[in-house]
Structure formats: structure tokens, C-alpha cells
Amino acid sequence: MPLRLALVLVVLFGTVSLLSLAASYAVTRAAFEQSIREDLAQDMAGFRAAPSARAVALLVQAESQQTDPGRLVLSYVTRAGRIYGNGAVARDDEGFHILSLDDGRATLDGAYLALSARLYGGRLTIARSRAEVTALQPVFLNILWISLLPTVLIALGGGLILARRSQRHVEVVSRALERITGGDLGARVATGKRWSGDLARIGGAVNGMADAQERSVTALRQISSDIAHDLKTPVQRVSLQLAALADVVPEGEAAALVAETRAEVDGISSVFQSLLQLAQVENGALRAQFTSVDLAPRARTIVEVYEPVATERDQTLTFEGPDSAVVQGEKNLLGQLVSNLIENAVTHAGAGAAIAVRVTADAQAVTLSVRDTGPGIPQAERSRVIQRLYRLDRSRNTPGNGLGLSLVDGVARLHRATLSFEDAQPGLCVRVVFAR
Amino acid sequence: MKILVIEDDATTGTYIARGLREEGHVVDLVHDGRAGLLAATGGGHEVLIVDRMLPQIDGLTLVKTLRGAGSTTPVLFLTAMGAVEDRISGLNAGADDYLVKPFAFGELSARVVALGRRPQAIEQETTLTAGDLTLDLLTRKVTRGGHEIDLLPREFALLEFLLRRKGRVQTRTMLLEGVWDLSFDPMTNVVETHVSRLRAKIDKPFATELLKTVRGAGYRIDG
Numbered sequence: 266m267p268l269r270l271a272l273v274l275v276v277l278f279g280t281v282s283l284l285s286l287a288a289s290y291a292v293t294r295a296a297f298e299q300s301i302r303e304d305l306a307q308d309m310a311g312f313r314a315a316p317s318a319r320a321v322a323l324l325v326q327a328e329s330q331q332t333d334p335g336r337l338v339l340s341y342v343t344r345a346g347r348i349y350g351n352g353a354v355a356r357d358d359e360g361f362h363i364l365s366l367d368d369g370r371a372t373l374d375g376a377y378l379a380l381s382a383r384l385y386g387g388r389l390t391i392a393r394s395r396a397e398v399t400a401l402q403p404v405f406l407n408i409l410w411i412s413l414l415p416t417v418l419i420a421l422g423g424g425l426i427l428a429r430r431s432q433r434h435v436e437v438v439s440r441a442l443e444r445i446t447g448g449d450l451g452a453r454v455a456t457g458k459r460w461s462g463d464l465a466r467i468g469g470a471v472n473g474m475a476d477a478q479e480r481s482v483t484a485l486r487q488i489s490s491d492i493a494h495d496l497k498t499p500v501q502r503v504s505l506q507l508a509a510l511a512d513v514v515p516e517g518e519a520a521a522l523v524a525e526t527r528a529e530v531d532g533i534s535s536v537f538q539s540l541l542q543l544a545q546v547e548n549g550a551l552r553a554q555f556t557s558v559d560l561a562p563r564a565r566t567i568v569e570v571y572e573p574v575a576t577e578r579d580q581t582l583t584f585e586g587p588d589s590a591v592v593q594g595e596k597n598l599l600g601q602l603v604s605n606l607i608e609n610a611v612t613h614a615g616a617g618a619a620i621a622v623r624v625t626a627d628a629q630a631v632t633l634s635v636r637d638t639g640p641g642i643p644q645a646e647r648s649r650v651i652q653r654l655y656r657l658d659r660s661r662n663t664p665g666n667g668l669g670l671s672l673v674d675g676v677a678r679l680h681r682a683t684l685s686f687e688d689a690q691p692g693l694c695v696r697v698v699f700a701r
Numbered sequence: 702m703k704i705l706v707i708e709d710d711a712t713t714g715t716y717i718a719r720g721l722r723e724e725g726h727v728v729d730l731v732h733d734g735r736a737g738l739l740a741a742t743g744g745g746h747e748v749l750i751v752d753r754m755l756p757q758i759d760g761l762t763l764v765k766t767l768r769g770a771g772s773t774t775p776v777l778f779l780t781a782m783g784a785v786e787d788r789i790s791g792l793n794a795g796a797d798d799y800l801v802k803p804f805a806f807g808e809l810s811a812r813v814v815a816l817g818r819r820p821q822a823i824e825q826e827t828t829l830t831a832g833d834l835t836l837d838l839l840t841r842k843v844t845r846g847g848h849e850i851d852l853l854p855r856e857f858a859l860l861e862f863l864l865r866r867k868g869r870v871q872t873r874t875m876l877l878e879g880v881w882d883l884s885f886d887p888m889t890n891v892v893e894t895h896v897s898r899l900r901a902k903i904d905k906p907f908a909t910e911l912l913k914t915v916r917g918a919g920y921r922i923d924g
Binding site for chain 1: 710712713716789801802803804805806855877881882883884885886887888889890891894895898917
């Protein structure tokens, strides 16, 4: 923006300078010409004062001898055709010329302003050189360069510097905004004294917005932790009392009912736990606790943990990957991401499925993929499976609370990793790419 | 063991205290942070159970203060949040273990026992035994009644973990954390599957059962 403004100003300034220079050139030139005309008239008046043709001729002859024809040409042609002076006026198709008398009637260079009059039967011509007027042109051109060029350079340079500075400031603002929208609500725009008023105001507004957001999020977190405390404690009591009840009821229908109720309470607290965890993962503040986590051995161990479960369902669960694939992250959440993906495959891919967990690492990214040969996810539902509590129709009767993939998505976002669901033909391939 | 429970919810606190007393522990129960701090400084307790949210002085500050004063008594943190951030802040403050509400009493009891015996767990042994079962840490061989038992590495690790904590209940989550370094609860019954595979090798062919299931709590190796 400031660069464009600077350019406009340069053009405007240049145009105005050019116009004013052109005007003063025209005025100066007119004044010069006027003064030549006056000189000529004065000269002519001087010769008119001579009493006779002879006197004019003598005057012309005398003055010619001490006059440079380059500056002033005098020429008197008497009635008899005799020529006195230091030049003669000739006329051809192109106009009038001043001819030198000395060296074979050569044309004198340069422009002249001439005044001609009949005097005592002869013709007196006085021509004054316009060299001074012609010389004005380069002088004015020089003035133009000397005054305009530095101004243009200064204006352009200043514009560039301002533009770069304001671009830097805009970047500071947008970086802060990026961090804020990325969940780092503590990020602020550090405005400086040299900031332009507009940007400083925008920075202030961004900070105000972040303050408000931080306050409301803090309030929200306070509320959710209060809810957690207020609701979890009663759930805790119910759970403990049910456990006590289980100890005293005799075997039979009552015991079975207690066991069922305990399972329900466990389910409630598991959903509750997952929702709370999701809320914490989504707020992004956990990034401050990131460390280097080696994803390869972590995934290998988790595959090992799930291998017997898969075998029980006639599934094969394999791991393939390098010895090491380090990413920046939170160890337990990354473990849970891997675990949820494997659990998802084991639960939904069906008996006989082959589940392959792969970790690959190159200079740009670490990629984790979990591929199965199960029924997959229909294209239309792929974006919905990460929604909270969403479950495919055919999965209603399998265990799960519909939060597993939401958490995977949340953890991936927290780590600024991209999560994608692809058709493995047949089956599903879930890919998580961590940029390095 | 002498245990101090600092829990503001009366029902939960009473239930915990009663349960621990039934298991033979001596339990002091207080309901706010101030009373908790006073009781903890002069009580000679072996384990502290501290709720995260307490009136007057919250659990985090209480643990920090105790650690700052040089107390090394193991602390089990009870948290209603149970998410990563809370766990990290609790452990950073100086807690030794944490438990997420709602929890089963068996889980609490097993963790309290583990905390109370923590220092003795660091023993330099080359063989671990239970009854007629022997596990050699150097040759990585397992024998029972003179018969060699062939175990997969993951089964060996599970058995070693249980043998090192012989006679003490280990819950599912303690096994997940201790054997596989996983601090979350999977939906599927992975621990049960691992245990039943191990049991099929070390118990099934023999007359007596060494690896026991403790109802509502976890697993324990006796002998």
C-alpha cells in the first residue's frame, strides 16, 4: 500500500515539476525574445537618427568592424546596390538566411531575430543572435534532472522503506493472529513506537480481541473443570457405592443388575473423560509441553500390545517402520492416537482382516498409516467420522463411544499434522502426516 | 500402613477411608487443604492421598509446599480432570502417582500399596521366583517345576513385572503403564488377552494357579 502511494506521489510530483519548469521556460524564453526585439528596435532607432544614406552606410561600416556576426549582423544595401555590413540577408525556398560577406557568402549558423527597414532608399537589416534563447533549453533540462531525479529517488526509496516496514508490521500482526487462531491464546502483537497509526490501532484491536478470547476461554475452562468436579464426584460416589453393593448382594439376578449398572456408569465416565480430554487437546495450550517423541518404537510397542487381541479375531496386525522417527509432540497423546487408530481397525475391519501399521520418515515428514482390509468408510461419510459422537450406522452395535476418531483428529491438529482417510481398495487407510 | 486422605467430598473420603481400613491400613481423613497440610507435616504417614481440588489450599499447592519443605512421603493425586495437562502439572508439583475420578477402589488400593513399597522395589536380583516358578533375568529362561516354559518377549516382560511386585495387586492401568508405558485406557480388553495368554503357558499345565485375578481390581502373582 505505501509503495503504491509513493509511486502515485512520485508521478504527481514529477508532473507538477515538469509543468512548472515548462512554464518558467516559456516565460523566460518570451522575456529573452522580448528583450532582443527591444534591442533591435533601439538599434534601428539609432540608425534612423543618421541624417543621410551615406551616414547610415558609414555607421554600419564602422560598427560592423567591431561586431561579431555571430552575435549581431548589420547589413545596409544602398539604392545603388552597394552592400555595407558584416552580413547579408538572402532568401530562398526555405526562408531567410544570413550570409557571411567575408568568406564566399557562406550561410551563418544559428538562429537570428532580424528587423529590416527601408532607410534613405536602401535597406537596413539588423539581426541579433538568438543563441542565448537557444541556450536556455539545456539549462532548463539540467535544472530538471538536478531537481527532479533526487526527489524521485528519495520518494521511491522512502516509499520502499515504509512499505517494507509496514509489511513487517503486518506480518507481526498476522503471525500473532495465526498463533491465536492456532490455540495459543497468550500470543499478542508487540507494537512499537515506529508503527504507523493504522497498524498500531489494528494491533491494539487484535490484542483486545485476544484478551477477550482468553478471558472467555479461561472462564469456559473454569466452568468445564467445575462441571467436571461437580459431576464427576457424584459419578464417583455412585461408582463406589455400586462397588460396595456388589460386595454384599448375593449371586443371582440382583448381582447381574448391579454388574450391568456398573458397566453403564463406567461408560458414562468414559464418555465424560473423553470429552474433557478432547476439550483440553483442542485448546492447543499443550503445545508448550511438547518434547521430542520417537514415533517408531512407540507405534511398534502399541502394535505389540494389540497383537493378541487381533489374533483372537483372526486378524493379522503387523508393523513396518524405521528404528527411529522423531516428531515434536506429547508422548501420551501420540500413543493414544496410534492406539485409537489400531483399535478402530481391530474393531471395525472384521474377522480375517489384515491390519498394517506403517511409519515412514524422510527429510520433510514423518508419516503414520494404518491400513486395513475391512469394509472401509463410504466416501460421503469420511469427513463426518471425526465429528464427536458420530458413528456409522453399521457400527452402532460394536463397542465404542464415537469419540475415538474425534480424539485422533484433535491430537493430529494439536501436532499440526494432517489426517486423511483413503480408500485402500479394499478397506480403509488412515494417514497422519507430521511435517518436520 | 499409615495413610492420610485429604478429600473434600465426604462420601468419597469416607468410602476410601473405610475401604483402606478394611484392608488393614491406619487412615486419617481430613476435608480441606489447610487441615491436610497440618496433618501431613506431623503425622508420620507413609502415603498421602490428595484430591486436586480442595477448599482453602488446593491439592497442587499443598503438594508443592510439602515438597518444598523437604517431605518425601509418596503422594497419590486424585484428579477429576484426568487429562494430560493436569497429570503433568500434578507430577511436576511432586506427586508420585495420580488417579482419575471416577476410579474403582481396587485401583486406588493397588496404587497406594505400590507407592508405600516403592523404595523396596529397587532390588538387584538375577532370579525372580513364585512358588515353583523361576524367572532368570540373565538367561531369560522361565521354568516351573523343572519344566522350561517358552515365552514371547512381551509375555516375559509382563511376568517379570508381576513377579517384581509379588503378592501385590496390579491393576490393568498399572500394567499398561508399567509394562508398555501407555497411560490411557484402551477400549478393547488388551490386558486381559495378554494375561490369559501368559496364564495359558505358566498356569494351565500345572496343578496350582499362580497368576490370580482379583475381582474388581486386577491381577496378582502369589507364592
